[in-house]
Amino acid sequence: MLEVRDLHVSYGKARAVQGVSLRVGEGEIVALIGANGAGKSSTMHAICGVTKPALGAISFRGKDITGLPAHRVVPLGIAQVPEGRLIFDDLTIEENLVLGGITLPGGSERQRMARVLDLFPVLAPRTGEPASNLSGGQQQLLAIARGLMSNPTFLMLDEPSLGLAPLAAQEVFDLFVTLRRNGVTILLVEQNVRQALAIADRGYVIESGRIILEDESARLLEDEGLARAYLGIERQ
Ligand code: ATP
Numbered sequence: 170m171l172e173v174r175d176l177h178v179s180y181g182k183a184r185a186v187q188g189v190s191l192r193v194g195e196g197e198i199v200a201l202i203g204a205n206g207a208g209k210s211s212t213m214h215a216i217c218g219v220t221k222p223a224l225g226a227i228s229f230r231g232k233d234i235t236g237l238p239a240h241r242v243v244p245l246g247i248a249q250v251p252e253g254r255l256i257f258d259d260l261t262i263e264e265n266l267v268l269g270g271i272t273l274p275g276g277s278e279r280q281r282m283a284r285v286l287d288l289f290p291v292l293a294p295r296t297g298e299p300a301s302n303l304s305g306g307q308q309q310l311l312a313i314a315r316g317l318m319s320n321p322t323f324l325m326l327d328e329p330s331l332g333l334a335p336l337a338a339q340e341v342f343d344l345f346v347t348l349r350r351n352g353v354t355i356l357l358v359e360q361n362v363r364q365a366l367a368i369a370d371r372g373y374v375i376e377s378g379r380i381i382l383e384d385e386s387a388r389l390l391e392d393e394g395l396a397r398a399y400l401g402i403e404r405q
Pocket residue numbers: 180183184185203204205206207208209210211212252
């Protein structure tokens with residue numbers, strides 16, 4: 170579904186991504202794992218057209234989307250839920266959702282919102298409230314719901330469990346499994362490595378802008394280097 174080949178992203182002289190290649194197949198959940206500053210967000214920004222790649226190629230369902238601006242990428246079925254939620258506190262839950270679907274024709278908005286809210290029973294009765302009334306975990310759910318308002322078939326999430334209490338984080342991970350069942354393919358950036366790999370089919374490990382490891386999730390969880398670096402485990 171998505172293929173990234175030899176992607177390079179630079180900010181002036183800073184080389185954030187240096188030759189990343191990855192693939193995501195339809196129906197998969199794929200985790201992109203790495204420490205702060207490894208280049209995870211830059212990779213996602215390049216895919217969804219927020220940042221222009223310096224080099225490399227990105228294709229989605231066989232169509233070359235390299236360097237396409239975000240407003241042309243989203244209608245193809247790609248959405249990103251950014252790191253830190255970035256919801257609009259002063260707007261209502263409903264208004265936040267409307268903004269998530271702004272690239273689609275207005276006529277289908279009510280239907281889309283009803284379908285999205287079906288997945289979020291905690292948000293559904295509160296759509297008239299300001300988003301600032303929500304707890305951190307609920308705001309994360311709103312950010313995901315907003316991402317779904319553009320009807321994506323491919324959803325990218327940047328650190329969705331960051332700052333959440335364990336139960337709220339688990340709710341978010343459970344939701345991804347439901348979304349996949351509903352036909353959404355997922356690329357997940359996470360530092361919560363164990364939980365991400367528990368639901369992902371495959372994972373890539375990125376370090377200093379380069380992919381250093383890729384494998385099926387179960388095998389990554391057994392990898393000694395990964396366990397030491399990201400799971401805090403010293404194997405005997
Ligand atoms: P984090 O989890 O901290 O967001 P990340 O793996 O997502 O980390 P990126 O945000 O992609 O990493 O950053 C990769 C590198 O690029 C870092 O060294 C970062 O400081 C740098 N960088 C990111 N955005 C910019 C920018 N807009 N201008 C300059 N440098 C940037």
